[in-house]
Amino acid sequence: MSNHRNASSTKNAELQREIDDIYAVQLDHVTKDFGGGVLGLDDVNIGFRTGRVTVLLGLSGSGKSTLLRHINGLHTPTSGTVRVLGQDMSSAGKRGLRDLRRNIGVIFQSFNLVGPMSVLENVCAGQLGSLKGPRISLMMYPKSVRREAIEKLDRVGLADRAYQRADTLSGGQQQRVAIARALMQHPTVLLADEPVASLDPVSALDVINLLRQIAAEDDLTVIASLHQVQLAIEFADRIIGLRSGQAVLDRTTEGLSADEASTIYSSVSGMDLAEAAVGPRAEAESSSASSDPTITSPRVSASHHVSALRPAAVSGVTH
């Protein structure tokens, strides 16, 4: 991709347009240095195809949130480029960035609703990017916006809670309100940063099903980070594993067998889940003695499972 980026000829520009049509989000050699030798992202190259659901898997600190925050411009890369919807984020400018963000819905782990505000006003706030000036009460939103907000709430099944304080809802309900708020933006891209990590298993499944359904109905490009492999396989068209800021796994979920699925977590975490849980202590200790630089946890065994899925490029992770 990058070869075409700087080209000035019309042919290359045309090619870029075609690429933009295929990929809603493109990360090209993106590196994020937080300073002090901490790399949030380490030379990441990924294209997210328009209309597909992708799940990012990885341990806490593996770079999932950092990657998502680059896509809506809450982080800027130290080097490399991020293109979203055919626009280079770094050249968007302040106004351009806001325009771009309007097309990107974000779902947060902690819902991030304004607690004392009514549910309906929270949903209406999703339109702020298209409205001029601040709003300090529900009545300051145009009637058409309020009407639409009720409809979005109905879509997530919470229209009868419209005038309740948002912080009186359960976690699962709050996340559905947050989804309704994102829908108010009429987004083409939906980012979800661990959307179900704060929820009980039943509410989590509810929210994932809702996201799946909305993604299909509205033809959204969804990029979500999750911790649960099983949910990820059910939800996603494609799974990307991150470790220490690098993409260490990338495959579609089509035809994924249960056996293969069970190895996914080991590959993204660098540890064999089965062995870590029940494996003999002696083996764990002996493996911690062997100094494999890719291993961060002392109880980890560098297993043969991993090498099958891990791209050869991933070797020396420095600390």
Added chain:
Amino acid sequence: MPTLVETPLEAPTPPARPRPTGHSIATVIVMIVLVIGGVWSIGSLGIDLGTIVDSVDNAGRFLARVFPLDFPPVSETLSLVFETLAIVFLATLLSVALSVPVALAAARPTRWGVTSQWVARALTVLARAIPDLVLAIIFLRMFGLGATAGIIAMGIHSVGMIAKLYADAIEELDDGPRESMESLGAGSAQQIMAAIPQTLMPQLVATALHRFDINLRTSVLLGYVGVGGIGLAIADSLRTLDYQRGMALAVLVLLLCIGIELLSGGIRAALMRSAGQRITGGTWVDHLFNRGRESGVNDLHLTPPWSSARFKRFLSIALIVIFTVAALWRVDVSWSALAQGLLDLPKTLALFFPPSAGGSMSNLFEQLLVTIQISLAATLIGAVLALPIGILAARNAVANVYVHQSFRVIIVIVRGIPELILAIIFVVISGLGEVAGTLALSIGAIGLLSKLIADSLEETDTQVQEALRATGASEAQVFFSATLRQAAPAFVAHTMYLLDNNIRSATLLGVVGAGGIGFLLLNASRVNQFDVVTMVLILMVAVVLAVEALSMWLRQAVR
């Protein structure tokens, strides 16, 4: 004295006790020096048993002069109360209005630049350091006698506290909702207005109400320099030696302060309760206003129903608007004088510079020393008396319910009496001078400190006490070894906080004739020696900041 502490301990039995660190030695020295300073101040101010006996004697004559209290006619009383409340209300409203932008600029998540953040923080510190009394003197010069100067003076000084608390509240807020607004393309003003006001509202109102209480007390003081209201009436009565009227008005202030404090405390408690409340629905308000209304997607109103929460909100806003209009009408702000005063600002400021000692710098230092002595003596007397009272009021120190509850009631009453009123009474009893100021401050100190002591005793870890009791220790042993020992650092910290407070109050009480540099300040402003006012201000701010720094250091050190 220092050598006593630094003598190394020669305990032969191992393990040797660790040598005290330089830091802890310094802490002990400072505390000892402060206690000696307090004792010396008490002696040097001439406060001894003789004075107190004299005062008791004087009190008899005082009562004869004061009774019967001569309350003004009801209409005049109401008018005075209304004027005072109007001034305090407008001052508090003004300070809230000024504090919101300052706090937004000073708080990390909402600042619009690092430079403006530092400017905003500096403004807050400055507003807090300059007493409202000095601001009032400046503004009285600019805008003429009357309420305007007082409103602006208290409005600006209060920014020091309100903006600080608002900025802290914003910084403690979860940044998630604001960030979610940013991520959906909202501009910075939209982010702030959507995410912050509703979340912070209970805290914003509670802080404003708290400040209202404080400003009500200050307004009496400002009356002495020419701002209207009850304070002015008291000052006029005492100047003409009409003690019956003056004390009647003082009683009025006392009742007003207690009444307002109870009211604002009630509102604050209700606000904090309702902040986390679930919506129950189905109250009489719902039945009255929302009968037959559909819910869900078929609700075509698209307006919030008149729930009791919305009803209360609407009522509160309406009341604030009505109060503002009524207060503005009562104090009759002269807008032309305001504009003229602002135009003349450079000329007015020129009067205050350069600072001058007004002839005798040594006199200034002498009076400054008296102010420091008053606060040291009052803090020591307060601490000595507050300790037993605080212990007797603590639930876990005194088993008898009636004892600790009646001491709690006594503390509440003592705390309700403004120090200023006490100072006025003592000035009348024992004459102008520092004894009156010290006694007034001491009583105020007892009120504040005994409450803090009782609270910190009740907050001690009960498991430690249980453990000692389990070994068969008597109640007294448990109290001295466990309870008191645990509360000791808090006691030192509270006493230092008290000293810090007393330095400020001692200066201001001088204005009513209670001695010290405050009296010089009032005289200088009366004879238009504004350059002396500036010099006094500089000395005051320097001492206040020094004591504040010392008190902060010591509070850190004993923690």
